[in-house]
Amino acid sequence: MRKIVIAGNWKMFKTQAESEEFLRGFLPHLEETPDNREVLLCPPFTDLSILSKYLHGSRVQLGAQNVHWEENGAYTGEISGPMLTEIGVRFVIVGHSERRQYFGETDATVNLRLKAAQKYGLTPILCVGETKEQRDHGKTESLIISQLEKGLVDVNQDNLVIAYEPIWAIGTGDTCEATEANRVIGIIRSQLTNANVSIQYGGSVKPNNIDEIMAQPEIDGVLVGGASLEADSFARIVNYK
Numbered sequence: 001m002r003k004i005v006i007a008g009n010w011k012m013f014k015t016q017a018e019s020e021e022f023l024r025g026f027l028p029h030l031e032e033t034p035d036n037r038e039v040l041l042c043p044p045f046t047d048l049s050i051l052s053k054y055l056h057g058s059r060v061q062l063g064a065q066n067v068h069w070e071e072n073g074a075y076t077g078e079i080s081g082p083m084l085t086e087i088g089v090r091f092v093i094v095g096h097s098e099r100r101q102y103f104g105e106t107d108a109t110v111n112l113r114l115k116a117a118q119k120y121g122l123t124p125i126l127c128v129g130e131t132k133e134q135r136d137h138g139k140t141e142s143l144i145i146s147q148l149e150k151g152l153v154d155v156n157q158d159n160l161v162i163a164y165e166p167i168w169a170i171g172t173g174d175t176c177e178a179t180e181a182n183r184v185i186g187i188i189r190s191q192l193t194n195a196n197v198s199i200q201y202g203g204s205v206k207p208n209n210i211d212e213i214m215a216q217p218e219i220d221g222v223l224v225g226g227a228s229l230e231a232d233s234f235a236r237i238v239n240y241k
């Protein structure tokens, strides 16, 4: 069965003190959250340890924002799978458009990171999505199919989440129409061999559009940036109607 996965991607926001303050405001809201929703926080690496301690025994899972493909080695600035699982991390975002755009991430390195995540016991969240220009030129479908084909070589679809994040909708307030996100996610699903992969939507998800997004039949959850930084706003998203 497809699971509902609601994830907050904090990107490069929040010190440890700020992340503790967030939890004080956020955790009480989870009493209202239906049991079938997986709730996930993906903070910067430096917050993972402290959040892991706070979240031990809670229903909130921890995700990292990147993982290297080797177990260890001379890779300055990188973090490996075993370093993450040791401190209780269960998920990892791979191939976010900001990594592809600013840090040279390619479909080939995305593929290496996905396989390493699975090898070391993490569930990867593979991000795919088109730019405004690609959309305007009618290339959305072909681009996404290519990202999936190249990214998913030898990746086990039994342990995978996918996030459809149109780049033009990220951080812009310009949300993709819920029905259009539903359509593209249907196309993504048609490319997979496992019908149980959860597929999220991401891009300007807010308290005022979450209900409509989650009402779409193909959408299994959301990957939330800006609106996950504030406890009340992320709580409203997690507790969508």
Ligand SMILES: O=C(CO)COP(=O)(O)O
Pocket: 009, 096, 165, 169, 170, 171, 172, 173, 202, 203, 204, 205, 223, 224, 225, 226, 227
């Ligand atoms: O990139 C995103 C989540 O990974 C989306 O960010 P925003 O919700 O801020 O648009």
